[in-house]
Structures are given as C-alpha cells and as structure tokens.
Amino acid sequence: MSTSTNRLEKSEVYVKVDVCIFAINEDLKVLLIKRSIPPDKEVWALPGAFVKKEETLEEASIRVLKKKAGIFENLYLEQLYTYGEIERDPRGRVITVAYFALVDSEKIKISENADWHSVYELPSLAFDHGKIVKYALQRLKNKLEYTAIALDILPENFTLTELQKVYEVILGEKLDKRNFRKKIFSMGIVKPTDKYQLGVHRPARLYTFKRDLKSKKIPGFRWTKMEL
Amino acid sequence: MSTSTNRLEKSEVYVKVDVCIFAINEDLKVLLIKRSIPPDKEVWALPGAFVKKEETLEEASIRVLKKKAGIFENLYLEQLYTYGEIERDPRGRVITVAYFALVDSEKIKISENADWHSVYELPSLAFDHGKIVKYALQRLKNKLEYTAIALDILPENFTLTELQKVYEVILGEKLDKRNFRKKIFSMGIVKPTDKYQLGVHRPARLYTFKRDLKSKKIPGFRWTKMEL
DNA sequence: TCAAAAGTGTTAAACGTACACCCATGA
DNA sequence: TCATGGGTGTACGTTTAACACTTTTGA
Missing domain, CATH: 3.90.79.10 (Nucleoside Triphosphate Pyrophosphohydrolase)
Structure with a gap:
C-alpha cells in the first residue's frame, strides 16, 4: 500500500x-x-x-x-x-x-x-478479550470518579441510594452514605425533584440529572465527555 | 466481509x-x-x-x-x-x-x-488532524498530573528546575517552585544523586527517576502506565 | 409497634496554595 | 562584589475521611 x-x-x-x-x-x-x-x-x-x-x-x-x-x-x-x-x-x-x-x-x-x-x-x-475486559473495567472505575457516567445507566428519576449502589457495584466496595451524598452534591450533577418513590417501605426522594451540565467542566471532575 | x-x-x-x-x-x-x-x-x-x-x-x-x-x-x-x-x-x-x-x-x-x-x-x-492535535494536547496535560510522563523526555539526570520547565511548558503556565518540589517529592518519583550540573553559574543538584516505581501506583497518581 | 431504609453534621487529618528570603557560585 | 539561579518553610483554607443516631413509613 x-x-x-x-x-x-x-x-x-x-x-x-x-x-x-x-x-x-x-x-x-x-x-x-x-x-x-x-x-x-x-x-x-x-x-x-x-x-x-x-x-x-x-x-x-x-x-x-x-x-x-x-x-x-x-x-x-x-x-x-x-x-x-x-x-x-x-x-x-x-x-x-x-x-x-x-x-x-x-x-x-x-x-x-x-x-x-x-x-x-x-x-x-x-x-x-480477557485483556480488553480488564482494561475496560479499569477505565470504567476511573471514569466514575471524574465524570457523570453513572447517570447514563439510571432512569430519568432515581434515588440517591440507587446512585450510590451503581458506584458501589462498579468500584467493588461499600461507600459511606453521608460522604457519598456530600460528594455528589458538591459535584452539582443532580438536582432534587418533588417526586418520591412509590410502593416501598419508606419512599425516598427522587433526583434527576442536571442535563445542562453534561458537557461542562464540573468542579471535582476532570472532564465529563472527552472532546475529540 | x-x-x-x-x-x-x-x-x-x-x-x-x-x-x-x-x-x-x-x-x-x-x-x-x-x-x-x-x-x-x-x-x-x-x-x-x-x-x-x-x-x-x-x-x-x-x-x-x-x-x-x-x-x-x-x-x-x-x-x-x-x-x-x-x-x-x-x-x-x-x-x-x-x-x-x-x-x-x-x-x-x-x-x-x-x-x-x-x-x-x-x-x-x-x-x-487539527482535532487530533487538540485532543493529544488535552491528554498530554491530563497525564502530566497523574503520571511520571515528564520524566520520559528528560535525560537520565536532570535538575528539578528542568523538570519544572517541562511542566510549565506543557501546561502553559508558571508554577511555584516550592510547591512544585513539594509535589514531586510527595509523589516519590525522583531521587537525588550526588552529582551536580557542570559549567553553570551555580550548579544544581541532579536527580534521577526511581525506575522501580514506574509501574506501581504512586500516591497522588491515579496510574503511571496504563495496563492494557 | 416494629422493621427497614431515609436522612442528616461534626471533627480531625491531609492536601493544596500563596507567599519571600538567604545561599552558593562563577564571572 | 555582584548577579544569577538554587534552595528552603509556614500559615491558611479546602478537601477528604471517619463516624452514629433520629425520622418516616408501611406492614
């Protein structure tokens, strides 16, 4: 060639x-x-x-x-x-x-x-493919810390506990509830709705993603979407 | 196909x-x-x-x-x-x-x-290619903060001022000398030699890269070399 | 009334940042 | 002796990490 x-x-x-x-x-x-x-x-x-x-x-x-x-x-x-x-x-x-x-x-x-x-x-x-999965997992964990990636697999409205579960499962470790919420709020990536869960013991408040921030720099984040 | x-x-x-x-x-x-x-x-x-x-x-x-x-x-x-x-x-x-x-x-x-x-x-x-250069520059800046990448373009022995210059040129900003050294030392990526510069006004101490740390997690770094 | 998950603050340690002077050397 | 770059420490504000109890609700 x-x-x-x-x-x-x-x-x-x-x-x-x-x-x-x-x-x-x-x-x-x-x-x-x-x-x-x-x-x-x-x-x-x-x-x-x-x-x-x-x-x-x-x-x-x-x-x-x-x-x-x-x-x-x-x-x-x-x-x-x-x-x-x-x-x-x-x-x-x-x-x-x-x-x-x-x-x-x-x-x-x-x-x-x-x-x-x-x-x-x-x-x-x-x-x-084993190598690929291993690397993908590493990348996923890294991105979780700097980006709003977790929000991409949650429905429009979600509870903070659900969001925390996503983090815990991907990172493979338990997180402290209070510190987790503090971090998420300081990132400014979610906002509360006035809706609550239905049909559960004690309904939790539902949150939603601040979509307008999706492509902006977020404090505590290094980037959200990579600009290519 | x-x-x-x-x-x-x-x-x-x-x-x-x-x-x-x-x-x-x-x-x-x-x-x-x-x-x-x-x-x-x-x-x-x-x-x-x-x-x-x-x-x-x-x-x-x-x-x-x-x-x-x-x-x-x-x-x-x-x-x-x-x-x-x-x-x-x-x-x-x-x-x-x-x-x-x-x-x-x-x-x-x-x-x-x-x-x-x-x-x-x-x-x-x-x-x-304009897009590629733009993205490469962004990646280079990001990697500088988490990795020992800067050491790859310095000779075996280098002064801390030379190392700082690399950071300043890539990031496009001046850095504080004391804070820069504090950061580099806390990363633990360099070690002093007993050699000094030759032929300059006041010779600076030469440092070298701790090669054994190249593939380890370094405090303050997220990763050094990506494992693929 | 009880079980289950929701929600909520404080403190201490680590880290990042701003900032200025003395020292050693070669010319 | 002087000009040049080398080398060093502190104080403050911010961020992170550890930690436990009360509230609300449905069953």
Missing part, C-alpha cells in the same frame, strides 16, 4: 469492533457471546463485528449492541483502545477497536447465545 | 497510524509534515503511514517516528484514539489510529519537509 497514489489497493488488514457491554445487576456484569464458529468455537468472547465500509466505528458498535443486546436507550458508549497485535486473530491481520458500553440490564433482551457474567468470575475468553 | 468463514476477503477499509510528536523547546511544539502529494497537497499534516500487514500499530508508529524525526531514545509513545469517520480521507475508507509521542528535540534530526510548530500557533491541518 502506498500513499503516493490516489488509488488504494485492497487491504489485508481487517478492522473489527468489539464491545465490552457492562450492566449492573447485583454485581457488575459483562455480556459475553459463546462463539458458534471457529476460531475459538464454543469459547466465550466479546460481541463484535467487522467494520463495514460505509459505517463509522461507533455505528458498527451500535449495530453490535442492537444485535446482541436488543435496542435500548440509556446507553453510554465510549471508545476504549485499539488492539493491533499481529497474531491476535488466527484468521488474519485483524485489528480491533474496542468499545465499552454501560447499559441498563432491565431494558435489554439479549440474544440466544449471549449471557451475562460477573466481572469477578469470568471464564477464559477468546482472542485477547 | 463475514465472520462465518476462515477465509477473509480483501478489505476496502484501510488502517493508518498518525503520530502527534511533541517536543519542548521554548514552548510546546508539534512536528508537522508538509504534504507533497494529494490529497491536501502543500498542507501541513501529522506524520503517518499505512499499517503494514506484518507490523503492530506501535511498530508502525515507531517507523513513522524514525523516518520523520530520526532515530532516538527517550521516547514516550502512547495510543491516543482511533478516528473512523467515513469521509475523513478522500482516498477511501481510511481509519487512523492516532498516537502521541513526547521526544527530546535536541536528539532529533527531522526530515526535510517537516517542521516544528508551536501548539499555540498552528496552521490549519489536513484531514481531521
């Missing part, structure tokens, strides 16, 4: 996207697919697809999300890293652009050969 | 690497190449190359670095982001994996059609 011509020869380098889809359900889960074809037949892997000529990387990821996890809203999707080791896929020179997504597991119908797995009890994965 | 066969058809999706090479020299500079061929002939662009079948993404980046900036040591290289918009390159569906590098400009011989440009006075760039 040469840059000195306007005509590009066909390439033997292939581009995939693989998506690490996280959901919260008791603990932190990842959606895996049991491969039905070689290579690594019958081995669990991240859902993925080859990128088509006429779709962006993000569109390819969304195609994967729709196919493997049903159509849904309240989705957080972010590019993670691009893996380009030469021998990572036996079929050829396959480069994968990894994405991670955070979804509300209640809103999803997963496909037949897919299943949720706790990030703390993962089977061994096909290709280099 | 299909995943259901072991034979992959040739692809019309192409993969490049583009490298945003930073150096420090009065202020923060980026290495740009004046394109000699269409598209965007005569326009400044990031140095880049199509990825060969038998090289990793990082190897391709290093090939670019060697060709455009001479061979050198003391190099920091990190993957930045992968750009996959459909129309970003008129030659076809070209996806670029952007890298950024931090080098010591004194150790470099740049190629003929290349030149350093201050990040504060950039010309308009080919393709979406």
Whole structure:
C-alpha cells in the first residue's frame, strides 16, 4: 500500500469492533457471546463485528449492541483502545477497536447465545478479550470518579441510594452514605425533584440529572465527555 | 466481509497510524509534515503511514517516528484514539489510529519537509488532524498530573528546575517552585544523586527517576502506565 | 409497634496554595 | 562584589475521611 497514489489497493488488514457491554445487576456484569464458529468455537468472547465500509466505528458498535443486546436507550458508549497485535486473530491481520458500553440490564433482551457474567468470575475468553475486559473495567472505575457516567445507566428519576449502589457495584466496595451524598452534591450533577418513590417501605426522594451540565467542566471532575 | 468463514476477503477499509510528536523547546511544539502529494497537497499534516500487514500499530508508529524525526531514545509513545469517520480521507475508507509521542528535540534530526510548530500557533491541518492535535494536547496535560510522563523526555539526570520547565511548558503556565518540589517529592518519583550540573553559574543538584516505581501506583497518581 | 431504609453534621487529618528570603557560585 | 539561579518553610483554607443516631413509613 502506498500513499503516493490516489488509488488504494485492497487491504489485508481487517478492522473489527468489539464491545465490552457492562450492566449492573447485583454485581457488575459483562455480556459475553459463546462463539458458534471457529476460531475459538464454543469459547466465550466479546460481541463484535467487522467494520463495514460505509459505517463509522461507533455505528458498527451500535449495530453490535442492537444485535446482541436488543435496542435500548440509556446507553453510554465510549471508545476504549485499539488492539493491533499481529497474531491476535488466527484468521488474519485483524485489528480491533474496542468499545465499552454501560447499559441498563432491565431494558435489554439479549440474544440466544449471549449471557451475562460477573466481572469477578469470568471464564477464559477468546482472542485477547480477557485483556480488553480488564482494561475496560479499569477505565470504567476511573471514569466514575471524574465524570457523570453513572447517570447514563439510571432512569430519568432515581434515588440517591440507587446512585450510590451503581458506584458501589462498579468500584467493588461499600461507600459511606453521608460522604457519598456530600460528594455528589458538591459535584452539582443532580438536582432534587418533588417526586418520591412509590410502593416501598419508606419512599425516598427522587433526583434527576442536571442535563445542562453534561458537557461542562464540573468542579471535582476532570472532564465529563472527552472532546475529540 | 463475514465472520462465518476462515477465509477473509480483501478489505476496502484501510488502517493508518498518525503520530502527534511533541517536543519542548521554548514552548510546546508539534512536528508537522508538509504534504507533497494529494490529497491536501502543500498542507501541513501529522506524520503517518499505512499499517503494514506484518507490523503492530506501535511498530508502525515507531517507523513513522524514525523516518520523520530520526532515530532516538527517550521516547514516550502512547495510543491516543482511533478516528473512523467515513469521509475523513478522500482516498477511501481510511481509519487512523492516532498516537502521541513526547521526544527530546535536541536528539532529533527531522526530515526535510517537516517542521516544528508551536501548539499555540498552528496552521490549519489536513484531514481531521487539527482535532487530533487538540485532543493529544488535552491528554498530554491530563497525564502530566497523574503520571511520571515528564520524566520520559528528560535525560537520565536532570535538575528539578528542568523538570519544572517541562511542566510549565506543557501546561502553559508558571508554577511555584516550592510547591512544585513539594509535589514531586510527595509523589516519590525522583531521587537525588550526588552529582551536580557542570559549567553553570551555580550548579544544581541532579536527580534521577526511581525506575522501580514506574509501574506501581504512586500516591497522588491515579496510574503511571496504563495496563492494557 | 416494629422493621427497614431515609436522612442528616461534626471533627480531625491531609492536601493544596500563596507567599519571600538567604545561599552558593562563577564571572 | 555582584548577579544569577538554587534552595528552603509556614500559615491558611479546602478537601477528604471517619463516624452514629433520629425520622418516616408501611406492614
């Protein structure tokens, strides 16, 4: 392949996207697919697809999300890293652009050969997908501290206890209720509504996300959405 | 293209690497190449190359670095982001994996059609390279605060004033000498040697990097090298 | 009336920030 | 001896972390 011509020869380098889809359900889960074809037949892997000529990387990821996890809203999707080791896929020179997504597991119908797995009890994965999940988890934890990412998987209205649960499950540790609330308020990312929970023992106040702050710098945050 | 066969058809999706090479020299500079061929002939662009079948993404980046900036040591290289918009390159569906590098400009011989440009006075760039530089700069600033990245472009021994200059140039602001030293020491990333500068008015003590800490969590740092 | 989760403040320690002078050296 | 950059400490405000009891409600 040469840059000195306007005509590009066909390439033997292939581009995939693989998506690490996280959901919260008791603990932190990842959606895996049991491969039905070689290579690594019958081995669990991240859902993925080859990128088509006429779709962006993000569109390819969304195609994967729709196919493997049903159509849904309240989705957080972010590019993670691009893996380009030469021998990572036996079929050829396959480069994968990894994405991670955070979804509300209640809103999803997963496909037949897919299943949720706790990030703390993962089977061994096909290709280099184990490495990808590990890195995605690290990134997710980091982002939680500086961004409003947790709000992307909560419904429009939520209680502070629900928000705290999201943090606890992702970070894998218990948090102090008073300190947590203090932190969230000082970030200024939520505002109270005048609504309350229904049908529970003692209804908690419902909060909502201050959407206008989504793309602004938030005190205590380093960034919210990366500007690319 | 299909995943259901072991034979992959040739692809019309192409993969490049583009490298945003930073150096420090009065202020923060980026290495740009004046394109000699269409598209965007005569326009400044990031140095880049199509990825060969038998090289990793990082190897391709290093090939670019060697060709455009001479061979050198003391190099920091990190993957930045992968750009996959459909129309970003008129030659076809070209996806670029952007890298950024931090080098010591004194150790470099740049190629003929290349030149350093201050990040504060950039010309308009080919393709979406302006966006890439902007993001690389943001990432560089962020990493400076949490990692020992600055040490990668200093020689084995350096003075604290030299280290501070690196921070000041990248962040684009003056720092307080006492607070800066306090911070660096509390990070525990440098250790004093018993050597001193030569040939200057008043020789300063030389410090060196605590290499054993390179991959450990450092207090005040969120991470040093990302584990992938 | 009881069980369960909601809600609410204070204190101490660590950290970040602003700020100015003396010292050692080579010219 | 002087000009230059090297080196050092303190005080204040902010942020973080540890910690426990009262309130409200539905069953």
